[in-house]
Amino acid sequence: METKGGFYITQIKQLQDRIFGRMLLDKGIELSGTxxxxxxxxxxxxxxxxxxxxxxxxLAKNTVSIIVSGMVRKGIVERKMSPENRxxxxxxxxxxxxxxxxxxxxxxxxxxxxxxxxxTKREQKEFEHYLFRILTTLTNEMSxxxxx
Numbered sequence: 806m807e808t809k810g811g812f813y814i815t816q817i818k819q820l821q822d823r824i825f826g827r828m829l830l831d832k833g834i835e836l837s838g839t840x841x842x843x844x845x846x847x848x849x850x851x852x853x854x855x856x857x858x859x860x861x862x863x864l865a866k867n868t869v870s871i872i873v874s875g876m877v878r879k880g881i882v883e884r885k886m887s888p889e890n891r892x893x894x895x896x897x898x899x900x901x902x903x904x905x906x907x908x909x910x911x912x913x914x915x916x917x918x919x920x921x922x923x924x925t926k927r928e929q930k931e932f933e934h935y936l937f938r939i940l941t942t943l944t945n946e947m948s949x950x951x952x953x
Contacts, residue, residue: 854896
């Protein structure tokens with residue numbers, strides 16, 4: 806039996822990123838999808854290490870480090886040394902990043918409405934349940950084995 810779930814998920818992700826990016830630009834926010842993921846995590850819990858951001862975004866540490874460097878150059882986040890561990894760097898939001906939150910959330914809400922357009926609440930809940938099952942399976946596989 807041919808399955809297309811993974812293919813559809815990849816296409817959806819690519820289209821969603823492009824549409825979301827365009828919506829953000831219309832609001833004057835110039836961020837990549839990955840930068841948005843990092844910001845979203847920091848808006849929930851500011852002052853995190855690269856490892857913590859990596860864990861919460863499911864991005865590789867080296868990817869987070871590279872993206873954060875670009876965000877530092879843009880004045881979105883700043884790096885600080887951890888007071889508890891001088892070898893650890895803490896990533897913090899700047900005032901500029903904090904000011905973007907409301908606009909970003911408005912765009913995110915619009916994207917969510919578009920994403921689930923035509924779905925009943927029950928269909929949305931079922932769909933997210935199935936996606937969560939797939940995510941759990943893949944997360945468990947990743948934890949059980951070493952993948953690069």
